[in-house]
Amino acid sequence: MFTAMLEDWIPADFDPFAAPRETGSAVGPKRAGNPGAIHRKRVVTTRMVKQDERQDPEFPINAGFKGIEFQQGEMHIKPGHESKFGLVNLYEYLARSDVTWNPSIVSVLEHSLWCPTTEEHRLPVKHGNDRVEWFIQINGQIDWEVCDQNTGELKAFVRMRPGDVCAMPADIQHQGFAPERSMLLVWENADPQMPEKIRTGTVPGDPDKMVTMK
Numbered sequence: 001m002f003t004a005m006l007e008d009w010i011p012a013d014f015d016p017f018a019a020p021r022e023t024g025s026a027v028g029p030k031r032a033g034n035p036g037a038i039h040r041k042r043v044v045t046t047r048m049v050k051q052d053e054r055q056d057p058e059f060p061i062n063a064g065f066k067g068i069e070f071q072q073g074e075m076h077i078k079p080g081h082e083s084k085f086g087l088v089n090l091y092e093y094l095a096r097s098d099v100t101w102n103p104s105i106v107s108v109l110e111h112s113l114w115c116p117t118t119e120e121h122r123l124p125v126k127h128g129n130d131r132v133e134w135f136i137q138i139n140g141q142i143d144w145e146v147c148d149q150n151t152g153e154l155k156a157f158v159r160m161r162p163g164d165v166c167a168m169p170a171d172i173q174h175q176g177f178a179p180e181r182s183m184l185l186v187w188e189n190a191d192p193q194m195p196e197k198i199r200t201g202t203v204p205g206d207p208d209k210m211v212t213m214k
């Protein structure tokens with residue numbers, strides 16, 4: 001039903017995953033549909049970035065990141081192990097992201113997920129957290145309105161600049177605003193039991209109580 005509604009409502013020239021400067025208007029008279037954007041599938045890889053057999057598409061550098069110089073690091077690998085390692089410049093990887101406000105999972109270690117993403121304009125929804133989320137601002141700027149999850153009351157306004165780190169509590173909803181294309185690293189614990197653990201008090205939902213930074 002929801003798929004049919006989206007197909008019916010989203011005009012041909014509007015891509016809900018793109019920034020406003022990259023797409024047409026969402027409003028106006030009904031004009032065809034945009035099934036390609038609506039049914040966009042996340043790229044699921046079975047190989048590391050930069051490894052030989054990787055088949056995933058490589059998108060062009062987004063206009064918002066044109067001019068950035070990406071320096072590759074150095075790898076020194078013992079002969080016979082070359083195929084097991086890949087070197088990635090995260091800035092370049094993110095500069096090629098074709099969507100906004102849509103984190104990619106780039107590393108998984110048990111429940112620890114690194115989900116960097118590029119942001120521009122505004123997060124189209126208010127995201128309700130069900131666990132603590134860590135944010136590391138890589139470049140650009142993102143302003144966050146942090147509200148009480150139940151009442152919607154504004155609790156904090158956070159301006160993040162490059163190098164800033166913040167931890168968002170589990171009991172908030174938040175909406176981000178990025179005046180220019182920006183890079184954000186979202187780090188979270190993907191333990192599927194986490195919401196239940198927080199509800200029952202096994203794990204604190206307040207980052208202040210998780211770590212001691214006194």
Ligand SMILES: [Fe+2]
Pocket residue numbers: 127128129133168174
């Ligand atoms: Fe969130």
